[in-house]
Amino acid sequence: MWNAGLKPGEAFDARDASPMLKHLIETGKIDVRGKRVLVPGCGRGYDVVALVAAGAEAAVGLELSDRAVEEAKIYLEESKQRLNLSEDAAKRASFLQGEFFSWEPEGGPFDWGYDYTFFCAMHPTMREGQTKSWARVLKAGGELVTLIFPVSAEMDPNQGPPWPVTPEMYQEHFGGAGFALEQMNSVPPELSHKGREGKEFLAFWRRQ
Ligand SMILES: C[S@@+](CC[C@H](N)C(=O)[O-])C[C@H]1O[C@@H](n2cnc3c(N)ncnc32)[C@H](O)[C@@H]1O
Known part of the structure; x- marks a missing residue:
C-alpha cells in the first residue's frame, strides 16, 4: 500500500491521531512528559507528532516501510505550520x-x-512474537497503551489485515x-475515528 502511494485518509490512514489518544493527553490520563516513547507500525506518524506535542522527551516511530518513513517525515514537517508544532517538539x-x-x-528499552x-496488522500466528517484542523494547515498569481495534463480531476472523x-x-x-492489565474500557463512540465507532477498546498495561 505504501509503495502504491497510500494517501492521507485512504485505507487505514485516518489523517490524524485518534480522538481517544488526544482526549487522554488533554485530560492528563496520558502523561508522556519527559518520557522516551515508541510507536511501532507508526504509518504516517500522527501519533508520534501528538506525543512530542504532549511533551515526550523523544518519540520514535518505527516502520517496516521506507515509504511510510518518508511520508511521516513530510507530515512532521507540515505539522509545524498546520498544527503549530514547535521546532523543539519536532526535533x-x-x-x-x-x-x-x-x-x-x-x-x-523505552x-x-x-x-x-x-x-x-499482524497475522494471528504472529501475535505471540509481537507481544514478546513489546516486552523486549519496553523497560520493566514501563507503560503500554493499546487502542484495541477492530472489535467486530461481523468480521471474518480468517481474513485480514486488519x-x-x-x-x-x-x-x-x-x-x-x-504485561499486567491495569485498566480496560470501551471507547465512547464520539472518541473514535469516523467509521470505527463501537469497535474500539482502550487498555493500559504495565510491563512486569
Ligand atoms: C495498519 S497500519 C497502521 C499505521 C498507523 N499506526 C496508523 O494508525 O495510521 C500498520 C503499519 O505497520 C507497519 N508494519 C507492518 N509490519 C511491521 C513490522 N514488522 N515492523 C514495523 N512496522 C510494521 C506497516 O508498514 C503499516 O504502516
Whole structure:
C-alpha cells in the first residue's frame, strides 16, 4: 500500500491521531512528559507528532516501510505550520525504518509505548512474537497503551489485515508476555475515528 502511494485518509490512514489518544493527553490520563516513547507500525506518524506535542522527551516511530518513513517525515514537517508544532517538539520526533520483531533500539528499552492498528496488522500466528517484542523494547515498569481495534463480531476472523481482535486476545497475548492489565474500557463512540465507532477498546498495561 505504501509503495502504491497510500494517501492521507485512504485505507487505514485516518489523517490524524485518534480522538481517544488526544482526549487522554488533554485530560492528563496520558502523561508522556519527559518520557522516551515508541510507536511501532507508526504509518504516517500522527501519533508520534501528538506525543512530542504532549511533551515526550523523544518519540520514535518505527516502520517496516521506507515509504511510510518518508511520508511521516513530510507530515512532521507540515505539522509545524498546520498544527503549530514547535521546532523543539519536532526535533524530539524521529522516524526509523526497521522491523519490530528483530529491532534492537539503540538507546535501550523505552519508558512508554503505544499500539494502534499495529496488533491487528499482524497475522494471528504472529501475535505471540509481537507481544514478546513489546516486552523486549519496553523497560520493566514501563507503560503500554493499546487502542484495541477492530472489535467486530461481523468480521471474518480468517481474513485480514486488519485481523479482527477482541479484548480477550489482548489479555491472552500481552498477559502471556509479562504485561499486567491495569485498566480496560470501551471507547465512547464520539472518541473514535469516523467509521470505527463501537469497535474500539482502550487498555493500559504495565510491563512486569
Ligand atoms: C495498519 S497500519 C497502521 C499505521 C498507523 N499506526 C496508523 O494508525 O495510521 C500498520 C503499519 O505497520 C507497519 N508494519 C507492518 N509490519 C511491521 C513490522 N514488522 N515492523 C514495523 N512496522 C510494521 C506497516 O508498514 C503499516 O504502516
